[in-house]
Amino acid sequence: MVKIKEELLVTIKSKAKIKITMIEGNMLIKKMMRMDQFNVKIKDHTQECTKLSNGTISLTTSLGVEQALEDPDWLLAMQEELNNFKQNEVWSLVERPNQNVIGTKWVFRNKQDEHGVVTRNKARLVAQGFTQVEGLDFGETYAPVARLESIRILIAFATHHNFELYQMDVKSAFLSGPIQELLYVEQPPGFEDPKNPHHVYKLHKALYGLKQAPRAWYECLKDFLLKNGFEIGKADSTLFTRKFNDDLFAFCDEFSKIMTKRFEMSMMDELKFFLGFQIKQLKEGTFLCQTKYIQDMLKKFDMENAKPVNTPMTTKGHLDLYEEDKGKSIDQKVYRSMIGSLLYLCASWPDIMLSVCMCARFQANPKECHLVAVNRILRYLVHTPNLGLWYPKGSTFDLLGYSDSDYAGCKVDRKSTSGTCQFLGRSLVCWSSKKQTSVALSTAEAEYVAAGACCAQLL
Known part of the structure; x- marks a missing residue:
């Protein structure tokens, strides 16, 4: 249980019976109610947990390992995380070697949907990567990330062709990436082996928190997709494409089968929430x-x-x-x-x-x-x-660019600022506002510099 001193408003959605247990003063209150949505307002009360149809969700996140082990909700989440380690064959228990051993730590978070509603508890076992030694524990660490322009272009392209976008999530993705270095980590706090309390784990795959974990996962996913007929994008190495001449839904089913054979995936669903973006796919277009x-x-x-x-x-x-x-x-x-x-x-x-x-x-x-x-x-x-x-349907898909510039707007170095934007039809997919690197001698020169930057982005 957690003592909440400040006023808190929690919104929970469920069609199941919900049990709320609170202590108000010296009186214990228990209520059973059935609602599609309700608000629980807590002020200087003690709240235990909220039971949902798919399990139990704890609203507490600021807690240590000892407190988490006493909370059945977080204990279940921690056990689920360790089960992922076992399924992915992440490590094996060995004797402590005479080299650097990386510490481990539990991190607790409440997962939310696009409306901010808590959906589940997530316990993540992470490595203390700040103790890694460069050259010994890790080498290359760079891993590409998706460009925001690529995401917007993909949404605009799908909207123009009247495609529906779906999303799948790889559960504990980093645990699937093999690593090349010989690494050892401490046993998870609270889950030490009673027979071998001084042993450590030898890593076979990456762990969240390691310097090379993002790169290991990207290389694993890239190799898998390339073997299954996908091509890597020329402008964005995180965008993979594959030509498919049959029905779109058949392709979605085939892609789902391909991914589930190799990785543990969440259910495929319509794209609604991605990297902090709320995406609404409507008949008239897509709203981001x-x-x-x-x-x-x-x-x-x-x-x-x-x-x-x-x-x-x-x-x-x-x-x-x-x-x-x-x-x-x-x-x-x-x-x-x-x-x-x-x-x-x-x-x-x-x-x-x-x-x-x-x-x-x-x-x-x-x-x-x-x-x-x-x-x-x-x-x-x-x-x-x-x-x-707003990305409307039915518009043309021509690539257009616009540019503008002020003149000597910066009072310190008298450099101008360029502003550019690029459209695919009526869909705005890219824009920028950047101070120019050189001092323009005229307004015309400043405008040409801005136009050049706009053309470079178009190309």
Whole structure:
């Protein structure tokens, strides 16, 4: 059980009978209710757990290993994680060698859907990769990640051709990637072998937290897909394609069978939530937004109830940013966290790209005026949290590009700022706002530099 001191509002969806056990004062309250959706409001109460039709879900995440072992919900999640290790043949118990042994740690998280509803408990056993020695415990660590432009182009392409997008998830993906290095890790805290408490595990496959884990998983997946007739993308090495001349649904079934033969997969479902994006596939087109991400970000920086504004920056706001001598210095860590959160939001919000990039230039020594500018962007998000990208069906699929530039907008080095955007038909798939690398001697030169950057992106 966990003592919750602050007021908490939890939303749970279930059609099963739900048992809520709370202690209010000295009185024990137990209720059985059946609802499709209800809100549980807790204030200075003790909550045990919430039972759902598919098991038990604990709403507690800030706990140690000792507390988790006493909670049946988290104990079940930990056992499930160790079962994945056994199924994937991740390690084997051996005597302690005379070399570096990497520590292990349990991490507890509540998995949520696109609406922020807790769906299950996830316990992850991770390696303390910061103790690895370069050259001995790991070599190459680079692993490609999907480009956001590729994701948007894929969605626009599928919408134009009236395709439906589906998604599958590889369970404990990193545990499937073989590693080349000889590595040893400590036994999981709370699950030590009673007969061999001083033994360690020799790794055969990657573990979450290892430096080389992402690369090992990518190489494993790439080799598997190439052997099954897929081709790797030329512009994005995380995009794999395969030509299929038969029915689309037959291809989906075949792909599902191919993947489940090699990996443990979740059920195939319509693409709704991916990398923080909420995706709605409708008859008229596809809507891409980050509403949940915005709500979480506003809550993180305590801006939920801020006064909304209609624009992310004032008309001359970029000039105020260069008044570095005015105002006090602020916490760099908080400022950089705000900039990082906003930069990821730019993946579906092109209208804040310029203002965010302007504010990002002052992360080394942020002042109060810079914080005011960032807070204005957040206040703009309070005003428009549900905006996003709309990819309509039935439009042409021509590739178009637009560019623009100011002239000597930066007061420090007098460099200009380029702005570009690229469309596939009526679907916006790429955009940028970037300070030019050279000083333009005229407005025409600044415009040509911006046009060149736009053409390079088109190619």
